[in-house]
Amino acid sequence: EVTKLKTVNITSYRMLNMRSHLTRTSSHHLIATLKKGTVLGVALLFISGCSDKSKPATQIIAKVNDDEITVHQLNNAMAKLPLTSADNLDSVRLDLVGKLVNEQLTVQQALLQKLDRSSDVMMQIEASRREILTKAYLKQLISGLPKPNAEDTKKFYDAHPELFAERRIYNLQQIIIASPHPPLAEIQKLTADKTMTDIVAALKQNNIVFSASAATRAAEQIPLTTLAVLPSLKDGEIRIIASPKSISIVKVEASQLAALSEASAMQRIPQYLMNERAKIAINDKINLLKNTSKITYMNEFSGASKQVSSLPAPATKATDTSKSVERGIAGIN
Template sequence: MQEQTFPAARSHRVLVLAAAASLSLVLTACGGGKSEPGVPAAKVNKGEVTVQQINAVLTAQRVKPELTDVASRQVLERLIEQELAVQKAVELKLDNDPKVLQQIEAAKREIIMRAYADHIGQKVTKPTDAEIAKYYAEKPALFGERRIYNLQELTIEASPEQLTALRARLATAKTLTEFIEFMRSQQVRFNASQAVRAAEQLPMGVLDAVARLKDGQSLVVPNANGMQVLYLQGSRSNPVDETRARPAIEQFLSNQRKAELAAKELKALREAAKIEYLGKFAEKAPAAASAPADAASLLAPSASEAVK
């Protein structure tokens, strides 16, 4: 099942974003690039933290305008601590460590790649009112008929032979408890959990199937190690009207178009490039046509974004 984001993780994300925003400090110290001078927000020994760095973190974190003052001071303190750590690392010559240099180069390439993806995304037109309305109408389980589900989830590890017997037993079991007792008698390994999930917290691949369940019914979802059973204990209606859903749908459709355009652009780049696989990679070189599938991940949207 899709993991949920908890408030406790927010402080960690701030630190991660702060690290990304001040990567230029490390790049400059290592001779990896030059950063343009900014407006100082704090002097830290012979270095400084700039307003531009703070704003970069706030933008990435999507901080609400009314919270900017408080958040900017918190980010400043994190960046000061990071600047101190960077200065000490440079003093210890850790910036010349081969592993560190490799990580910096990887981060630099990632940032440049994202810049290219953003550049591609600028070509995408906004979804029309008709397209937004169509998407809303095509996803009733996510919007107009949205429900909150009380699910009992069983994650089962089993061989293909065992799965056949388990499916048959699940179909004939009068209660989930009866099915669980059968698995125990067969020494089948499984984990049980209970969760309350909104429609958008379910994987899009199973949402429609879960939406069709009635209380007391179950759904089998195959996975690499066996299967997962979703048992619907109960649910309640909690629809989202089109007006409320519109901003998220517009963002989702825009991201989807960007992902498709990124895949198309990278496919064209591959076709125009001269790529030669060497060493062991030359033995089973992938077909060029299959590569762009991963390219779409540059901007691939999360399906759950369409409701939040």
Template sequence: MSNLSRYGLALAALALTLTACKDEGEKKSPSQVLARVGDAEITVHQLNYLLAQQPNSADTAVKQKVLDGLVDQELLIQKATELKLDRDPDIVQALEAARRQILARAAAEREIGKPAEPSQAQVDAFYQAHPQLFAERKLYDFSMLSIASTALKPELEHALQQSKTPADTMELLERDGIAYQHTEVQKAPEQLPIPLLPKFGAMKAGDIIAVADGDKVLLLQLKGSNPAALQGAEAQAAIKQYLLANQADVLTDNKLKALRTTAKIEYVQRFAAAEQAGKGTDESVKSGLKGLK
């Protein structure tokens, strides 16, 4: 399950705070109150919740910074209430979406539990299986041209094999009347499709690899690359993080499949055919090791 965005968390906090403002019957112990903003009180419980997510949470400077942030947040929440933003349909929907996401994540964590720590043998095997991500890791500088997937016909593919520079490639596209968007990008291997990593590793300047991107195709023409090996403790930590995240995804998928078999689900309207079993996992692998960014 994906992590909540900062925006989603902020909205959830806004929802909870607005609710708290309306609960006039709740009495707080004076010892719990850290600050007052108008009639609203900021408590030690609010501070401790945020400190639990911070490094060096015992540092008094960190505590003060977090408390200042809560004060600023309360000022904005009061302004939102004054502007009646809590009644805005878009914001109401966003609050509900954040609430649902928090509850769904909490249920998943409660039902699935914590994934098992990967063994050293698993970490070593992953390291050996993906040299382009570690010992042979490079940073690639690309000229990236985005075109419609329908434009990549065999004759264009053949012509692109003769291109040696981005200027050559753009000239080919313009000659055939193919619209494109051009950007210069630097990509790390963990941002590229895993099955193509050996091909990227073997690329020479001027070579092109086409990567599907929805209804577009990205033509990645190599301008140059620089060694950027990831080894030792840094590599170990990244691999463990990825394996844990991948295991959590698998456990979540299995739990959801089990829940779907026992629940009554009726799609009143479908927008696409049901995904084939296992497709989600395959697609997540093909998209690259996002946990290693």
């Protein structure tokens, strides 16, 4: 047993000497290699400096007292900014982190002063919550709508040459007489054979309320009822145009052709048609919810139930499109 113990001790001693030798050799070799300035030496130094206790990166990008600011908050703030070039991305991110820190500092102070319990702040928080939830629901509602196909797009293009193939830019003078207004026949008699200046004077003399404007407008910025008449007017000609809500007196000072190519129109029309489908889907859903829910108007609003009980019935595609075009088909441009 003594012999065995000696053998073990000798073996252990030799192993320790060998380990020490290897360590010294490795250290000398590493130092020599580093002195030569090789890339391998730098890599070895980096590896030897790594600790087994290193922690994985977290989502936290800053701490403000006991509160944490996460990379998700930064990404959310970045998403609200316009497109940023790669050249200044780092500076933009750093600036946003600074703003998030400042914001968190002020939030902490507001909470310390219990401002979150004030009635005004609570109402604003609730209003924001309602708006966020409403947008989220409507976004989900329209996400499943079918997208317009090529046939839908071409049909809309062919139905509205005044907006595309025959599109014009108009220099207009316009007088609008909103409802309630005198009968159309009376307005026609009052304005017959007069210049726009004389018409303004006659309207004032008869105490007729109106608004006047002069502007250069593209076809898509003009109500459809007016736009349908303009191509037939010569420069300098005046025309009275009646619509359900107003009477317009329009003079075309000048106009020029500014056609929109079919290829360009085909790129813009689908988004417009998609917006219109979304409006119809939302109206349908809100009307359905109202018809299947118990809604009671109270106090001074008790008599308003018939007036606001439902949204207007969704129009057919043609009618709905016309209404949107009258608003200037903002979705296209």
